[in-house]
Amino acid sequence: MLKAVSRFRSTMGRCWYGSSGTRGKESSSGSELETATWGGSPSREATLYVHWPYCLRRCSYCNFNKYIPRGVSQTAMRACLERETETLLQLSQVSRITSVFFGGGTPSLAPPSTIAAVLETAARHTHLEGGAEVTLEVNPTPVGASTLRDFRLAGVNRFSIGVQSLHDEDLKVLGRDHSSEDAMRTLAEAQCLCPGRVSVDVIFGRPGQTVESWEMELEELLSVCDDHVSLYQLTLERGTHLFKQVQIGLLSTPGDGIMAQMYDSARRILGKQGFLQYEVSNFARQGAVSSHNINYWKGGQYLGVGPGAHGRFIPRQEGGVLREARIQTLEPDVWMKEVQHWGHGTRRKVSLSHLELLEEVLMMGLRLTEGVSHEHWRQFSPDADFQQVLGGSTEVQELQERGLLVLDDRGLRCSWEGLAVLDSLLPPLLLQLQMHSCQQGALG
CATH class of the missing domain: 1.10.10 (Arc Repressor Mutant, subunit A)
Incomplete structure (x- = not known):
């Protein structure tokens, strides 16, 4: 079973490409490549990813760049997200943002006013169409569901709900802070606010899970979900609590053969329900694909804002002609200080050959x-x-x-x-x- 099915979400705050720099001599055709890439002139379009690094608790399987806050200045955080957005837009000189994705972390913990402020900043400095896809990842807790309407008013028009499982015992093993009832309630509320534009995340390969139980769970989920589903194979990440539990024998996960069967059966069940697979982990019906993610998979430019976010764009303001891979500073407190001082918190940048x-x-x-x-x-x-x-x-x-x-x-x-x-x-x-x-x- 391939690792590529594992948790590739639309964050890009997690690195999927591990190059530490260019290999050997950099090609002199780099600028010609970028020119050719965009039909005669470098693209002035990009997507925007915004990383909210805070969570109320850390899930047992998670090794993402997230932090349990001990008092967060919401005013300072909002100001820094606005300023870094402005700085990177000016640096890239893009003229159009085609989609925005708020990921994390748990961005549904952010004040809706922060979401609105970032969108307003983007609209001031570039063209952000009124109908552009704006996605917010949501943790389906009672608190998260209660603020969905405010996020909708702030400019969000697509929700990505982290259901993960419909079994409460499995949710406890995963360290989630919601129940299956919470997930169903949040899903229903999101569908009322954004019909046809609600995605559901679900994890398979959980401890104790069988092919039969997985098929029954997926059938139940599809009976109530909207038009987009993301399937992620559970990946045991070194250093996580779940990894340790499996390592010492307290829990066991399905073998590779069972994982493969789960993936194959899920693809077939989704197909029968009208969901077309358009990517390794993503399925949609009635054309409800994620345009933001498609930009990643098709090699488009994207700006990464927030602690640990990744980006790929040409820094035209500095006279750049090659696309750069950028990573923002991981630690929120350090990142905020850098943004306040420099206008951005870029920790590392590498020109791509x-x-x-x-x-x-x-x-x-x-x-x-x-x-x-x-x-x-x-x-x-x-x-x-x-x-x-x-x-x-x-x-x-x-x-x-x-x-x-x-x-x-x-x-x-x-x-x-x-x-x-x-x-x-x-x-x-x-x-x-x-x-x-x-x-x-x-x-x-």
């Missing part, structure tokens, strides 16, 4: 069921199409013969079976991409 950008486009694009089209690939790689890059690889040919990978006139994509083992397909593809890049460098 041509090869690194192509690697990201390939890795993220193959998460989509539609894969990467030839046209989309040419935007990032105008000098080498898929056939030139991958056509000569015996490993790639073998993956096609095994029915896991498809390379045809539509582009490159995983088959139904291949999507479930994506992690095992990526190494030979990335190796071939690197070899082609080296060959081109030697010729040049």
Whole structure:
């Protein structure tokens, strides 16, 4: 079972690409790449991710950048989020924000006025359409449900509800601070406020879970949920409480074979209920896909605001021509001091080489069921199409013969079976991409 099914949410406050810098000599075609990428001129569009780092408690499986607050100055936090948003918008010189996502942490703990203030800041400094997708992650506690209407008035038009499980005992094992009844109540309220624009997160592979119990739970959830579901395989992260419990034998999780069955059965059940899988972990019906997440998977620019947030954009104000990978300072208190002093809390920034950008486009694009089209690939790689890059690889040919990978006139994509083992397909593809890049460098 692939790790790619695990908790890839739309935060990007968690790093999915572990490069520590460029590999070898940076390609001189970097600026040409970015120009070609956006149809003749660098894109002036981006999405905005805003990270709220605070939670009331830490879930037993969580290793995200979150903190249990001991007195938070809401006024200072709001001011810093506003200022960093303004600074990064000016630095990137984007003219249009196409979507906004408030993640965490538990952003539903933030005052609705803070959400409104960030949106107003974005609208002042760039074009933010009135109908742009604005998502808020919600922890379905009674307190969270009671403020949904205020968040809707603040500008949120899509909710992502962290249901995780409909079994109260499992919620306790996961360290969640809500019950299944709380989740149902929050879900109903969210659907009233944003019909057709409510996503549900659910975790499978929990301790003691069977394929049969998982299928029954999913059927029950689909009978009440809206038009978007995100499935995440439970991942035991080193250092978490749940990892320790499993390590010492207090709990046990399903094996890889059972995990694979759970994923496969979920895909089939969702399909029968009218949900189309459009990405490894995401399913939608009636076109209710997450446009914000699609921007990540299609290699678009995004600005990351808040402690620990990640971003990918060209710093045009500084004369930049290469896309940078940026990470904001993790610790909220330190981040706030840096924002107050410098206008932003960027802890680390690395210019992405041509090869690194192509690697990201390939890795993220193959998460989509539609894969990467030839046209989309040419935007990032105008000098080498898929056939030139991958056509000569015996490993790639073998993956096609095994029915896991498809390379045809539509582009490159995983088959139904291949999507479930994506992690095992990526190494030979990335190796071939690197070899082609080296060959081109030697010729040049």
